[in-house]
Amino acid sequence: MQTNICLFNTLTRKKETFVPLEAGKAKVYTCGPTVYDYAHIGNFRAFLFEDLLKRWLTYRGYKVTHIMNLTDIDDKTIKGSQKQGIPLRQFTDFYVKAFFEDIKALNILPADVYPKATDHIPEMIQIIKTLMAKGVAYKGEDGSIYFSVCKFPEYGKLSHLKVGELKAGARVSQDEYAKEEAQDFALWKAWTPEDGDVFWETELGKGRPGWHIECSAMSTKYLGETFDIHCGGVDNMFPHHENEIAQSEAATGKTFVHYWMHNEHLQVEGKKMSKRFGNFYTLRDLLAKGYDPIAIRYLLMSTHYRQQFNFTFEGLEAAKSAVERLRNFVRRLHEAEGTTATGKVATLTAKLEACFGGSMDDDLNIGIALSSLFDFVREMNALLDANLVSKAEAAEAGGLMMRLDEVLGVIGKVEVEEALPQDIDALVQKRETARKAKNWKEADEIRAQLKAMGIVLEDTAQGIRWHKEKA
């Protein structure tokens, strides 16, 4: 199999042709949520970018193995569970469940495995032991175990930060005094009274893992010591991913990851999303306002992942209309009854497939991919208007739309003429009778009545048409 997918690699700051370790397979690890609260739309931008990447690799024929971790042990989850007075696991399970509900609503394909940090303590200890044996980790005065950054000369290769130039004291943590060097980071944190009953008694001492080690341990367990792609938000680039590289490569002596991909953050109404500005939204907040999750999916996905994106409610309305346009088009294809085949459809589908594919191959250039899709829709609509699309051609075009929707995930199953419930069907017939009798007033009233019930009627040259109104 040969494909020509180019991905922007943070390591080299260049687009590179994707060459997997194993032909035809892509091993992908993506940093998942910290389950201490509902995820916000910024989190979902990252998960949607990763979903798009995965779907595109799949479209191009790769067998993708996708691992997404669930961080269920850190300061925030501990604090949250203590505040509610419930065990850590009970606390995090609640938000894990919420997370799965959210990604389902957004039509994000599930990962193959969602490993939890607390289920992988032994694997983490194994790596830390190896690092200690190699002399790159040490026990500090507080009993915590730290990674010695100066023992890993390549430290900073991902984020392009020079260790010596890091601003000291920007966020000084309590345990800093116990470290040999300020830039060293914790692999294992010794128990402190604030941790309460959250600790593990291990050969490293009583305590809990540092944040970064979980991703090294779990990615290695499920994908191997070296794998293809690792994704996350730009904020994870430093220190999280930099530290993962240090830990993993120091432990194994092998390259950890070939392609590092980072998505940019989003802003809301031109400002940084923050609780302080009152522009902080979880998916649930938006759903409660009545927005369609698929419109949210479309909106968050339709801007290139390395571009900062400005989330606005106006944009969300626009996204809803755009999705509706695609769905209307697919609906028309289902209903096409033309008999004349001009051969133009084949030309258009070939053009779309080539242009969409070429764009997506270019570091997921979704902007151009979508513009080619809408070009196709417009040109096909014109042919449909002129009744120049045969049934077979419509099926061909519809098939392509469905294949592309395997990537976009926004059209879904457009209902074909299924049977309406009897009472509704009776209303439709009644209106039709009134309409035929040119009794417009009654016909319009029934139409409005049906709309209130979620059934949209359209009168077309081919007869009456209906579809369910999407939220």
Place this chain on the structure above:
RNA sequence: GCUGGGGUGGCCGAAUGGCUUAGGCGGUAGCCUGCAGAGCUGCUCUAUAUGGGUUCAAUUCCCAUCCCCAGCUCCA
């Protein structure tokens, strides 16, 4: 302060040293329609932060200025 990304029409967002400066949304006019919806077509008046420079030609390259965003030890 250091490092990086960015400022494109009413809004969102592509692209490019000239060849038609995408696409979506919105507005508007026309066609179609009893009306509406969907769809098609036109228009939305020199859209590329500002000031210089290089060039036959810059929105695209260079310089300066202003503004926004991010990273600088646990926020996607």
